[in-house]
Amino acid sequence: xxxxxxxxxxxxxxxxxxxxxxxxxxxxxxxxxxxxxxxxxxxxxxxxxxxxxxxxxxxxxxxxxxxxxxxxxxxxxxxxxxxxxxxxxxxxxxxxxxxxxxxxxxxxxxxxxxxxxxxxxxxxxxxxxxxxxxxxxxxxxxxxxxxxxxxxxxxxxxxxxxxxxxxxxxxxxxxxxxxxxxxxxxxxxxxxxxxxxxxxxxxxxxxxxxxxxxxxxxxxxxxxxxxxxxxxxxxxxxxxxxxxxxxxxxxxxxxxxxxxxxxxxxxxxxxxxxxxxxxxxxxxxxxxxxxxxxxxxxxxxxxxxxxxxxxxxxxxxxxxxxxxxxxxxxxxxxxxxxxxxxxxxxxxxxxxxxxxxxxxxxxxxxxxxxxxxxxxxxxx
Amino acid sequence: xxxxxxxxxxxxxxxxxxxxxxxxxxxxxxxxxxxxxxxxxxxxxxxxxxxxxxxxxxxxxxxxxxxxxxxxxxxxxxxxxxxxxxxxxxxxxxxxxxxxxxxxxxxxxxxxxxxxxxxxxxxxxxxxxxxxxxxxxxxxxxxxxxxxxxxxxxxxxxxxxxxxxxxxxxxxxxxxxxxxxxxxxxxxxxxxxxxxxxxxxxxxxxxxxxxxxxxxxxxxxxxxxxxxxxxxxxxxxxxxxxxxxxxxxxxxxxxxxxxxxxxxxxxxxxxxxxxxxxxxxxxxxxxxxxxxxxxxx
Numbered sequence: 001x002x003x004x005x006x007x008x009x010x011x012x013x014x015x016x017x018x019x020x021x022x023x024x025x026x027x028x029x030x031x032x033x034x035x036x037x038x039x040x041x042x043x044x045x046x047x048x049x050x051x052x053x054x055x056x057x058x059x060x061x062x063x064x065x066x067x068x069x070x071x072x073x074x075x076x077x078x079x080x081x082x083x084x085x086x087x088x089x090x091x092x093x094x095x096x097x098x099x100x101x102x103x104x105x106x107x108x109x110x111x112x113x114x115x116x117x118x119x120x121x122x123x124x125x126x127x128x129x130x131x132x133x134x135x136x137x138x139x140x141x142x143x144x145x146x147x148x149x150x151x152x153x154x155x156x157x158x159x160x161x162x163x164x165x166x167x168x169x170x171x172x173x174x175x176x177x178x179x180x181x182x183x184x185x186x187x188x189x190x191x192x193x194x195x196x197x198x199x200x201x202x203x204x205x206x207x208x209x210x211x212x213x214x215x216x217x218x219x220x221x222x223x224x225x226x227x228x229x230x231x232x233x234x235x236x237x238x239x240x241x242x243x244x245x246x247x248x249x250x251x252x253x254x255x256x257x258x259x260x261x262x263x264x265x266x267x268x269x270x271x272x273x274x275x276x277x278x279x280x281x282x283x284x285x286x287x288x289x290x291x292x293x294x295x296x297x298x299x300x301x302x303x304x305x306x307x308x309x310x311x312x313x314x315x316x317x318x319x320x321x322x323x324x325x326x327x328x329x330x331x332x333x334x335x336x337x338x339x340x341x342x343x344x345x346x347x348x349x350x351x352x353x354x355x356x357x358x359x360x361x362x363x364x365x366x367x368x369x370x371x372x373x374x375x376x377x378x379x380x
Numbered sequence: 381x382x383x384x385x386x387x388x389x390x391x392x393x394x395x396x397x398x399x400x401x402x403x404x405x406x407x408x409x410x411x412x413x414x415x416x417x418x419x420x421x422x423x424x425x426x427x428x429x430x431x432x433x434x435x436x437x438x439x440x441x442x443x444x445x446x447x448x449x450x451x452x453x454x455x456x457x458x459x460x461x462x463x464x465x466x467x468x469x470x471x472x473x474x475x476x477x478x479x480x481x482x483x484x485x486x487x488x489x490x491x492x493x494x495x496x497x498x499x500x501x502x503x504x505x506x507x508x509x510x511x512x513x514x515x516x517x518x519x520x521x522x523x524x525x526x527x528x529x530x531x532x533x534x535x536x537x538x539x540x541x542x543x544x545x546x547x548x549x550x551x552x553x554x555x556x557x558x559x560x561x562x563x564x565x566x567x568x569x570x571x572x573x574x575x576x577x578x579x580x581x582x583x584x585x586x587x588x589x590x591x592x593x594x595x596x597x598x599x600x601x602x603x604x605x606x607x608x609x610x611x612x613x614x615x616x617x618x619x620x621x622x623x624x625x626x627x628x629x630x631x632x633x634x635x636x637x638x639x640x641x642x643x644x645x646x647x648x649x650x651x652x653x654x655x656x657x658x659x660x661x662x663x664x665x666x667x668x669x670x671x672x673x674x675x676x677x
Contacts, residue, residue: 035497035498035499035601036498036499036500036601037500037600037601039498039499039500079498174646174647201646202646202647203642203646203647203649204646204647204649204650207600207601208600208607208650210596210598210600211390211393211394211596211639213387213390213393213394213639214387214390214391214638214639214640214642214643214646214649215642215643215646217383217386217387217390217643218383218643220383220519221383221519234500234598234600237502238596238597238598241597244509245509245511245523245525246386246521247511247513247519247521262500262502265502266502266597266598268505
């Protein structure tokens with residue numbers, strides 16, 4: 001035996017040895033934007049996911065190959081950047097040895113990590129990425145939230161049918177797949193319903209842009225009746241403050257990116273009356289929802305937002321699939337995920353052929369600085 | 381085309397933010413031929429200082445701006461003392477790289493969870509926004525914050541010109557800028573003049589930070605200084621680095637053209653700065669006012 005073969009053999013043994021040791025617990029990865037312009041989303045998601053993990057651990061863990069094992073969540077920060085998301089995704093799979101991934105939150109980050117998870121055959125379930133392309137990256141990629149066409153469509157429906165507006169303007173971040181998706185589907189549906197998009201303006205990168213006055217002045221000149229802002233809460237609130245400053249006082253709407261207490265904190269009076277589509281409402285009377293809210297509040301001292309609920313559902317679905325598969329093998333978990341049918345916090349969760357859930361959307365409005373539930377819209 | 385006038389006002393507002401930062405770059409360059417890349421981060425510290433003083437016990441606006449200017453001025457002096465002075469007689473490249481190092485240090489130090497933290501904050505509404513319609517028919521309006529911005533910049537600029545042209549320390553600054561060795565032979569304390577320049581630059585960045593917070597009401601992260609910093613630097617180069625009127629002219633040129641570019645197509649704005657820079661560097665490499673000004677500060 002040559003020296004080289006021996007070395008290889010010893011290293012192989014070491015690798016197998018390490019692999020054995022790591023199996024003492026089941027690790028699942030959580031990839032969220034814990035810092036950056038969507039930091040509250042990341043924090044909520046982390047807390048929601050941890051609650052799901054603890055729910056399984058409270059039962060003594062999950063039975064894998066005839067042995068009960070505890071679940072450990074490994075959290076990493078994307079900082080909201082795709083390049084960072086791919087780094088932590090590789091790290092979780094190669095170094096931490098996670099068997100499944102929950103995340104990411106932002107669509108652009110999920111789009112970046114999905115091919116990696118697919119390539120390594122690690123099942124991934126995104127909690128909040130609504131861009132349609134995310135699950136098209138492969139058959140290991142799932143999500144628990146509805147997709148952009150639905151959110152954009154819902155808001156267009158609401159604007160035309162409930163608010164009775166005919167002229168809408170859009171201002172969105174064209175550097176982000178989520179914002180682009182919502183903007184395009186809103187535009188498409190709004191036109192179908194007989195409305196006119198009088199202005200469609202963009203900016204690049206909401207982390208860098210603070211001055212929207214140029215675009216808003218253009219929009220104002222086009223005299224819209226409704227302003228669609230499918231951006232995250234930071235940009236949306238800042239835009240509305242500047243819009244009001246320029247005297248653009250039309251009603252505004254957005255997507256689930258608005259769901260943060262910071263929206264009101266930043267926007268103040270400017271965001272008052274704004275409507276947005278969301279995954280769930282805290283005012284929904286369903287028992288599952290109210291129980292979750294109560295437990296979450298007890299543990300963290302704040303009410304859960306949609307992101308926390310989605311991450312809870314996502315992690316719960318993933319762990320349930322592992323439990324039913326009785327294995328940490330990627331392919332087996334994937335097969336179980338396809339058959340999941342679960343009453344989650346954010347609604348009924350079962351997957352279609354594209355691995356998207358079939359769900360409803362809630363329309364919320366900012367009234368006196370609080371989110372008020374207006375109506376629920378079901379997919380057609 | 382009514383909104384073209386409104387866009388001009390928007391551009392002036394943006395240019396005001398750039399102008400105060402650009403002055404710091406240009407003054408330091410005028411005196412010690414150093415591009416102080418950390419200047420943008422002093423601006424960032426200014427934003428945070430105003431944020432903390434404004435949220436802490438509801439201090440009124442004029443006091444906030446003075447505190448912010450003082451903290452940033454002190455930081456500027458300290459930075460020069462610790463980072464640049466030891467390299468005064470070393471090759472200029474060493475100082476330039478040190479400047480980049482100081483910049484990275486300030487950004488990442490500020491981003492530590494127990495310093496400012498990397499998360500988004502929103503700036504308190506120190507002054508209630510009011511809107512004044514200037515021209516009803518053309519829908520032209522300004523806000524009180526915009527007027528305040530202009531007022532403060534005007535006062536600071538007048539003060540700066542007075543300081544440089546009418547006082548002894550200003551005369552010394554001009555002398556050092558003209559010829560450091562001769563100035564020191566004539567009894568001018570060069571180190572003190574350099575410190576004073578950093579103090580002035582820091583104070584202006586502090587004021588700018590305050591106005592930035594007031595105008596945009598958002599503090600993205602400790603990295604927020606990077607882009608305004610780059611654009612202000614480009615503005616200083618366009619105006620002719622080392623020239624004070626040049627920096628102001630360059631800043632307004634940048635602000636206005638960025639806004640117009642944005643209004644034609646929203647994605648053009650960011651690139652506009654570089655297009656202007658390239659054109660100016662080709663046509664007039666010393667910058668717009670780079671040659672005409674005799675004393676460079």
